[in-house]
Amino acid sequence: MTDTSETQPPDSPVQETLPGLLRRVMRFIPLVAPVLLWSVPCWVLFHAGQHWSTPVTLTGTVLCGLALITMPFAMMRGHGRRQQDRAAIVGDTLLGVGWVVFTWSVVLGVLLRLALAVGGVGTGQDRARAVTWAILGVAAVLLVWGYAEARRVPRVRHLEVRLPRLGAGLDGTRVALITDTHYGPLDRARWSARVCERVNSLEADLVCHTGDIADGTAGRRRPQAAPLGTVRASRARVYVTGNHEYYSEAQGWVDLMDELGWEPLRNRHLLLERGGDTLVVAGVDDVTAESSGLAGHGAHLAGALQGADPELPVLLLAHQPTFVDRAAAGGVDLQLSGHTHGGQIWPFHYLVRLDQPALAGLSRHGARTLLYTSRGTGFWGPPFRVFAPSEITLLVLRSPQRSG
Known part of the structure; x- marks a missing residue:
């Protein structure tokens, strides 16, 4: 089994307070974020001592101002009631570009400028201009690379997971995991078909999709989701x-x-039997189902395990890693989740980690429960992935009783 990392116990006061704090902070993000995303780079790139010519300064300022106005307007038209895909593409792309340029304006605007000053390199204007070109160069490279990373068919991540209660007959069971495909405004029907071909090449016993299939209704995104019907297990x-x-x-x-x-x-299970041994494969609705208002939807682990022999090992599908506290309390052996995207665009990783007990990979929670968190197969919103590669995961379950 691969190395596992300990996480805070379910009753940790930090785990209890941080999500609530994050939710309160996030209420103000739609108002503050667009201003910060574009005003900070505008200042660092064009007004922080570079002394560019008036046309350059004016052009840069106008472009940042247009982005500041266009981004929220396009996102509202794209993701609001109108659901205009072209507007969504513009808004999402500007969000990703703004985040990357903002991040490196802060990082390089402080660190590189300080390093040049300490090293006595150039005049103040020379250093300011060097910082501007460095920010623009780094951002351009990361955006091109991040776009290619987001649009490619994910690489397969192979992982062996040892489950102490797994019977020898189930040793070697192959579980393929895809999640967070997020079919959306950018048509990814061909990408979807290629993802399914790659999953089929894994010859899995069990194929799992842990939610966030798409952004939009099933009727609207059906052409992109249709290749999922070709997946074999x-x-x-x-x-x-x-x-x-x-x-x-x-x-x-x-x-x-x-x-x-x-x-x-949906809060139920099936039994996977092989070689005289049995694995309980259970699933729960996402935790947001409880407040959705949809009749019959909600995350209920007790219902998912109802009628299952408590002595049998349990593999649980739950979209969000945060469900692992309930899984550990319920004696689940392995939970498979997605949701985090591994942060998708650095350094959003750190904000995700405030809300979830794990960002990516395998982690241990309590005495028995393992959690595997996928970085996701697709991408949400901005068509970029920076330092958070997408993945298709093949987990090979191992029994301590296996021969050899």
Whole structure:
């Protein structure tokens, strides 16, 4: 089994207070974020001692101002009631560009300027201009690379996971995990088909999708999701809802996945049997289902495990890693999740970590429970991935009783 990292116990006061604090802070983000994303780079790039010519300064300032106005307007038209895909693409792209330029304006605007000053390199104007060109160069490289990373078919991450209660007959069980495909304004039907081909090449016993299939209703994104019907598994294809389903008529997605041959594990389980041993494969609705207002939707672990032998090992699908506290209390052996995207664009990683007990990879929670958090197969919103590569995951389950 790969190395695991300990996380804070469920009753940690830090874990209890940080999510609440983060939610309060996030209420103000839609108002403050656009101003910060574009005013800080505007100042650092064009007004912090560079003494550019008037046309250069004016052009740069106007472009930042236009981005500041256009980004929220486009995102509202793209993701609000109008659901205009072209507007969403413009708004999402500006959000990603703004985040990257803002980040490196802060990092290089402080560190590089300080290093040049300490080293006595050039005049104040020379240093300011060097910082500007460095920021623009780094941002350009990261955005081109990040776009390519977001749009490529994910690499397969292979992982062996040892489950102490897994019977020898189930040793070597192959579990393929995809999650957070986020089919959306950018048409990714061809990408979707290629992802499914790669999953099929893994010859998995069990294929799992842990939610956030798309941004938009099932009717609207059906052409992009349709290739999921071609996925093959020797035993079962199972799916649980993510939070984004509850922004886009979740029941429609449950029905579509059922139509495509996937088994929605909505607070229920199935049994995977091999070699005389049994694994309970359970799933729960996303935690946001409880406040969605949809009848019959909610995350209920007790219902998911109802009727299962408590002595059998349990593999649980739950979209958000934060559900692992309940999973550990319920005796789950392995939880598979997504949701975090691994941060998607650095340094958003650190904000995600405030809200979730894990960012990516395998971690231990309590005496028994392991959590695997995928970085996600697709991307949300901005079509960039920076220092957070997408993935398709193949987990090979290992039994301590295996021969050899």
